[in-house]
Each structure stands twice: as structure tokens, then as C-alpha cells.
Amino acid sequence: MTLEEQLKLQAWLDGELPPDQAVEMSAWVARDPAAADLVAELRHTRRQLRSVEDAPALPETREFYWSKIERDIQGSAARSPAQAESGLLGKLRLLILPTAAAVVLTVVIWAGHLYPAPVVPAKTAEADTPAVETALASMDATTYRDAREGTTLVWFTDTPRKAPPVTPAPGGPN
Amino acid sequence: MTGNALSTTADAGLVKLARHGRLEAFEELVARHRDKIYARAFSLTRNEDDALELSQTAWVRGWQRLKQFQGDAGFATWMTRIVINLCLDHLRRQQRQRTSSLEALLEANDGLEPLLPATTVNPTEGLERTELRRLIDGALGRLSEDHRTVLVLHEFEDMEYKDIAQAMGCSTGTVMSRLFYARRKLAAMLPDLRQNK
Numbered sequence: 130m131t132l133e134e135q136l137k138l139q140a141w142l143d144g145e146l147p148p149d150q151a152v153e154m155s156a157w158v159a160r161d162p163a164a165a166d167l168v169a170e171l172r173h174t175r176r177q178l179r180s181v182e183d184a185p186a187l188p189e190t191r192e193f194y195w196s197k198i199e200r201d202i203q204g205s206a207a208r209s210p211a212q213a214e215s216g217l218l219g220k221l222r223l224l225i226l227p228t229a230a231a232v233v234l235t236v237v238i239w240a241g242h243l244y245p246a247p248v249v250p251a252k253t254a255e256a257d258t259p260a261v262e263t264a265l266a267s268m269d270a271t272t273y274r275d276a277r278e279g280t281t282l283v284w285f286t287d288t289p290r291k292a293p294p295v296t297p298a299p300g301g302p303n
Numbered sequence: 304m305t306g307n308a309l310s311t312t313a314d315a316g317l318v319k320l321a322r323h324g325r326l327e328a329f330e331e332l333v334a335r336h337r338d339k340i341y342a343r344a345f346s347l348t349r350n351e352d353d354a355l356e357l358s359q360t361a362w363v364r365g366w367q368r369l370k371q372f373q374g375d376a377g378f379a380t381w382m383t384r385i386v387i388n389l390c391l392d393h394l395r396r397q398q399r400q401r402t403s404s405l406e407a408l409l410e411a412n413d414g415l416e417p418l419l420p421a422t423t424v425n426p427t428e429g430l431e432r433t434e435l436r437r438l439i440d441g442a443l444g445r446l447s448e449d450h451r452t453v454l455v456l457h458e459f460e461d462m463e464y465k466d467i468a469q470a471m472g473c474s475t476g477t478v479m480s481r482l483f484y485a486r487r488k489l490a491a492m493l494p495d496l497r498q499n500k
Contacts, residue, residue: 145463170490195330202329
């Protein structure tokens with residue numbers, strides 16, 4: 130008897146075969162003693178197993194068993210709002226971080242075009258020293274360049290311009 | 304509703320109350336079915352501590368998913384499926400942690416194992432039920448996890464091959480093969496256990 134035939138016998142015993150194949154199997158078991166022996170063994174094992182399927186005693190009292198479940202349920206309920214908040218913050222962060230990065234990148238590129246970095250010889254002391262310069266005082270923009278790191282950053286500050294001193298017009302009222 | 308009234312309420316009524324946040328109704332459900340849920344966890348894990356923890360986790364999961372319970376099957380059946388899934392996940396984690404084990408070797412040899420002749424005698428005839436239980440319990444404990452899981456799901460939960468295959472993440476053919484070898488090994492072990500008695 131091949132393994133495939135044995136598995137088919139088992140499927141027949143478990144009621145997993147379609148009706149036409151089940152009829153074939155019944156006939157086979159009726160005429161083949163080896164098949165009948167195998168079916169008897171499988172059936173016996175199944176019957177014995179099912180006869181002892183009793184619930185083993187739970188080693189804890191009702192109160193003690195429930196107390197842990199209750200604690201976990203209440204703990205998970207207490208965590209829920211916090212989780213929801215952190216979830217919302219997380220989603221906001223997901224939006225904010227790439228947006229901020231894109232803005233910074235745009236500014237850096239724009240500044241790079243507006244104020245191209247001076248060509249510095251590669252092996253000079255300046256090449257290893259970051260430089261901070263006020264690019265255009267009237268615009269309150271400060272550029273930071275680090276040739277070694279290949280970084281250029283521009284700060285824009287929102288300070289109002291100082292008004293020019295008022296000089297009395299000649300002949301004006303005093 | 305008092306505790307006394309809860310104890311006479313049907314499962315469906317308790318589920319309804321629990322869905323509205325009534326924890327005491329859920330406690331009554333736990334008290335009713337905790338033995339079955341624990342028993343299933345134990346039959347799959349063969350470890351009291353694991354079974355206890357997994358069964359309690361299953362109840363917490365059940366509470367959290369109570370709104371998903373459709374009522375097509377009984378509440379106990381629904382809870383049993385939850386604990387079975389938790390146990391299967393637990394066993395998978397354990398299996399991953401074992402880099403080389405005897406069980407893996409046995410499993411790998413499934414297709415090569417020489418077929419035993421069918422047992423023609425009844426090895427457990429005349430045994431007391433408690434003794435039979437002890438013998439079968441011991442034999443189940445000696446099976447590999449995969450073999451025992453298939454056997455438990457099929458014999459104790461009446462799950463069909465395709466459902467077991469889905470739960471265990473394997474093919475129906477693998478389920479058939481594992482079930483067959485599990486039964487044959489169990490049948491072969493019982494005479495040994497009887498002689499050792």
C-alpha cells in the first residue's frame with residue numbers, strides 16, 4: 130500500500146472524500162485486509178483520543194484568573210487615548226518632517242543660485258574652515274558655507290530696517 | 304443586572320452587555336468558558352504556565368474584538384479560535400528560536416519514515432479511563448508540536464483539513480501527512496506505555 134493510498138484511506142475515515150471516491154474506498158476496505166487493519170487502527174486511535182478529551186483543571190481560582198484579565202483590559206483601555214494621541218502626532222510628524230526638509234532644501238538651492246560660493250582652491254586652509262558671512266546686510270541674510278562638508282545654509286532674519294535719521298528741513302517749523 | 308441574574312443569562316445576552324462595556328458580563332463569560340479555553344491552550348502547548356498566560360491573553364483579545372463577533376458560531380467556539388491562533392503564533396515563535404532540534408529532524412524525516420504495520424490488537428483494552436487518559440496524555444506530549452497540533456485541531460476541534468491548513472499556514476497535503484503520522488505514532492506508543500506501567 131503506498132503512502133498516497135494510506136492518506137486516501139485516512140481521508141475516507143475522516144469524511145473528507147467526495148461521495149464517489151468514498152464508495153470506492155468502502156469497496157477497497159471490504160476486500161483488502163491490510164486496508165481494513167489500517168482503518169481499524171486509525172479509527173481506534175481517534176476513538177480513544179476523543180474519549181479522554183476532558184478539560185484539565187485550571188490551576189487558579191476564578192477570582193485570581195479573572196484579576197489578571199481585568200487588569201490587562203483596564204490597562205489597555207487606559208492606554209488607548211494615549212496611543213491615539215501618539216498615533217496622531219506620529220502622522221503629523223510624518224507630514225511635517227518631509228515638508229520641512231523640502232523647504233530647507235529649496236532655500237539652500239535657491240541661496241546657492243543667488244549667492245554662488247566663491248571658487249576656493251582645494252588644498253587651502255580656507256577649504257577646511259567653515260565660513261560665516263553676512264551676504265547682504267540690507268536683506269538680513271546670513272550665509273554659512275562649509276567647503277569640507279559641501280554645505281551651504283542661509284538664515285533670513287525678520288528684523289525691521291532702521292529708519293534714516295530725520296533731519297529738519299531748512300526753513301521748516303521748529 | 305445582578306451577578307445572580309448574569310449567571311442565568313445566555314451567552315448571547317452576556318456578549319451584548321459586554322459590548323456596551325459591562326465588564327461583569329464579560330467576567331461571567333470568562334467564568335463559563337475558561338476551562339475549555341485553558342484546556343485548548345494546554346493541549347497545544349503542553350505547558351501549564353504558557354497555557355495559563357495564553358488563555359488569559361486570549362480573553363483580553365476577545366474583549367478588545369468583541370464588536371467583531373458576528374454570532375454565527377457560538378461564543379465559546381469564537382474564543383477557542385482566538386486561543387488557537389495565539390497558541391499557533393506562540394509555537395511558531397518557539398520553533399523559530401530553536402535552530403536545531405530533534406523535532407525538526409523528525410519533521411524532516413516525515414516522508415522517509417518506514418511505515419509501521421497496522422496494530423491489530425487493542426493496546427488500551429481494559430484500562431481505566433483515568434489511566435488511559437494518563438497514557439494518551441503522555442503519548443501526546445511525546446509527539447512533535449506540528450503533529451500534536453494537527454491532531455488536537457482535528458480530533459478535539461473537529462476542524463476540516465483545509466481549515467487546519469489555513470490556521471497552520473501549510474498545504475492540505477501536509478496536514479494529511481502530519482495527521483497520519485501523528486496517529487500512527489500515537490498507536491505505536493501506547494503499547495510501550497502500557498508495558499512501562
